[in-house]
Structure formats: structure tokens, C-alpha cells
Amino acid sequence: MRTVTRLAGFAVGLAAVFGATYGVGRVVDPAPVAESGHDGAAIPTTDERGGTADRLPGGLLVSERGYTIEPVDAPAGEFAFRIAGPDGRPVTRYDVAHDKTMHLIVARRDLSGFRHVHPELAPDGTWRVDTPLAGPGQWRAFADFTPTGGEPLTLGVDVTVPGELVERPLPAPATSTTVDGYTVTLSGAPQPGRTSPLTLTVSRDGQPVTDLEPYLGAYGHLVALRRGDLAYLHVHPDGTPGDGRTQPGPAVTFLADVPSAGSYRLYLDFQHGGRVHTAEFTVVAGTAATGSGPTPSGPAPTGGADHGTPGHGHN
Numbered sequence: 001m002r003t004v005t006r007l008a009g010f011a012v013g014l015a016a017v018f019g020a021t022y023g024v025g026r027v028v029d030p031a032p033v034a035e036s037g038h039d040g041a042a043i044p045t046t047d048e049r050g051g052t053a054d055r056l057p058g059g060l061l062v063s064e065r066g067y068t069i070e071p072v073d074a075p076a077g078e079f080a081f082r083i084a085g086p087d088g089r090p091v092t093r094y095d096v097a098h099d100k101t102m103h104l105i106v107a108r109r110d111l112s113g114f115r116h117v118h119p120e121l122a123p124d125g126t127w128r129v130d131t132p133l134a135g136p137g138q139w140r141a142f143a144d145f146t147p148t149g150g151e152p153l154t155l156g157v158d159v160t161v162p163g164e165l166v167e168r169p170l171p172a173p174a175t176s177t178t179v180d181g182y183t184v185t186l187s188g189a190p191q192p193g194r195t196s197p198l199t200l201t202v203s204r205d206g207q208p209v210t211d212l213e214p215y216l217g218a219y220g221h222l223v224a225l226r227r228g229d230l231a232y233l234h235v236h237p238d239g240t241p242g243d244g245r246t247q248p249g250p251a252v253t254f255l256a257d258v259p260s261a262g263s264y265r266l267y268l269d270f271q272h273g274g275r276v277h278t279a280e281f282t283v284v285a286g287t288a289a290t291g292s293g294p295t296p297s298g299p300a301p302t303g304g305a306d307h308g309t310p311g312h313g314h315n
């Protein structure tokens with residue numbers, strides 16, 4: 001299938017090119033990468049030198065701008081780490097962002113097993129949390145934080161949990177998935193080099209959910225991880241609770257700036273009924289918008305295959 005062929009090509013090219021555009025993206029972005037689609041070919045972004053590579057996507061580096069994430073030994077059942085500051089000492093002062101001073105996101109390298117948790121800070125600068133690493137595998141842990149007096153940062157580090165490794169294939173792109181009895185549909189598709197709206201709509205038992213609860217200061221919290229290198233994108237909601245225009249569902253809109261074409265896994269955290277639920281989607285950036293055109297032929301687009309709930313319906 002054509003998509004697969006294209007992805008193979010992307011994988012080769014990504015490492016070389018991704019540095020050029022993100023970070024500048026939203027604010028400056030003098031040369032939209034979207035131009036790559038204009039030649040009609042499937043060859044993206046071989047020359048993006050118009051942008052200054054002053055910042056990579058988040059999460060690719062273990063150390064950036066003087067700050068370094070350092071996992072530390074922890075008792076069984078716990079995950080612990082420190083952030084070393086420019087002076088080499090553990091950072092103990094952080095600013096609140098999205099309601100928390102530290103967001104820890106983990107996913108396996110195959111993009112399965114996503115979890116988003118909030119560790120507790122000890123006075124010596126050690127962050128601790130019940131381990132979010134659910135089983136064996138090569139995990140990537142992302143610390144998303146703002147050191148007081150500094151800029152927001154996302155550092156990433158690999159963590160191996162020994163045991164039998166089971167590689168999980170990335171689920172096919174889909175525009176609908178189910179989680180905990182909720183059906184979540186996705187419309188929109190991220191386009192490299194421009195801000196792309198993504199709208200996620202939540203229903204349950206066929207009824208739109210119109211009383212989503214604020215979670216981390218929004219009606220949804222969306223993280224995207226890029227297949228291949230796990231570049232981390234925190235995607236911002238378009239609107240916040242109480243701003244006079246943002247409704248508590250069923251639709252939540254985000255503005256995504258993806259740094260390149262390729263496959264991404266989206267993880268939507270939303271809160272309803274006092275619980276946080278995570279809906280996952282695979283999307284391919286740089287293709288026609290999902291939900292607004294014919295579905296490519298190929299595997300049945302039921303999606304969510306990893307959740308074992310094929311045939312979730314509209315009823």
C-alpha cells in the first residue's frame with residue numbers, strides 16, 4: 001500500500017531533516033514546510049534550510065540548555081529521577097504549567113503503553129511516582145516542565161524494563177477509537193509546517209458527552225509522539241474552560257504543529273465521571289485530511305486494534 005511505501009522513505013529521511021523546523025514553528029516559521037506537498041511527490045523536506053535549527057522537537061534530548069534528566073534508583077514499584085540544572089545540582093524550583101510542576105509521560109519505543117503521570121517532588125530535587133512503566137520493554141520517559149527562571153523544556157531518556165519483549169505493531173490510522181466505553185472520533189489531519197486544527201469528539205452509548213470535566217486546565221490534553229524517534233509534541237487546546245466560548249464537549253479542538261511528515265501516535269487524555277481516560281490514534285501527517293475524504297483502501301479502518309474492540313459501532 002502506498003502509505004507504507006512512503007513511510008519507509010520518511011523513516012530514512014527523518015533523522016536528517018527534523019531539526020530544521022520545529023520550535024521556530026509556531027511563532028516564527030518563515031518558510032512553511034507545507035511547500036513540500038506542492039511538488040506532488042512523496043518526497044518531503046529534503047531541503048529545509050530556510051529555518052534556523054535553534055530547537056529540536058521536545059523529548060529527543062536527555063540534556064538541553066544545561067538541564068539534564070537523570071533517572072535514579074528507586075524501590076520496586078516506583079520510578080524516580082532528577083533534573084540536574086546548569087550548575088549540576090538537582091533543580092528544586094519549578095513553575096506550574098497545565099496545573100502541575102512536572103508532567104511525566106512514558107511510552108514504549110513501539111508507541112504502546114502510553115501513560116501520563118504527575119510525580120511528587122522531594123526537597124532534594126528527586127521526583128518520585130508509582131512506576132508508570134507497565135511491563136517489559138524499551139521505554140522512553142519524557143519530563144515536561146519549566147524550571148523557575150527558565151523556559152519550558154521536555155527532556156527524554158530511555159528506560160529498559162527487562163523481560164520478554166513483545167513488539168506491538170503500530171495500529172493503522174483510524175478516525176475513531178474506543179476507550180473505557182467512550183467512542184472518540186478524530187477529524188482533521190496534521191500538516192507539517194502549518195498549524196492544523198484537530199477536533200476530537202467524545203460520545204458514550206451513542207450520546208455526545210457534553211459534560212467533560214476540566215483536566216490540567218483544559219477539556220483535553222493531547223500529546224503526539226512521532227514514530228521512529230519519539231519526538232514529543234504537546235498539542236495545545238484551542239480554548240480553555242471558562243473562556244466564554246469553549247464548551248465541555250462533545251468536541252475538543254487542538255492546534256497541532258507537527259515538525260515533519262510521517263506517522264504519529266496521538267494520545268488524548270480527557271476527564272469524565274471523575275476519571276481520566278486516554279484515547280489513542282495513529283495519524284499520518286502530510287496526507288489528505290482524515291475524516292473528510294475516502295478512506296484509503298487496505299486494512300479495515302476499524303482502528304483501535306490494540307484495544308481488542310473491533311466493531312465498536314455508532315450504537
Ligand SMILES: [Cu+2]
Binds near residue numbers: 102104116118
Ligand atoms: Cu501532566
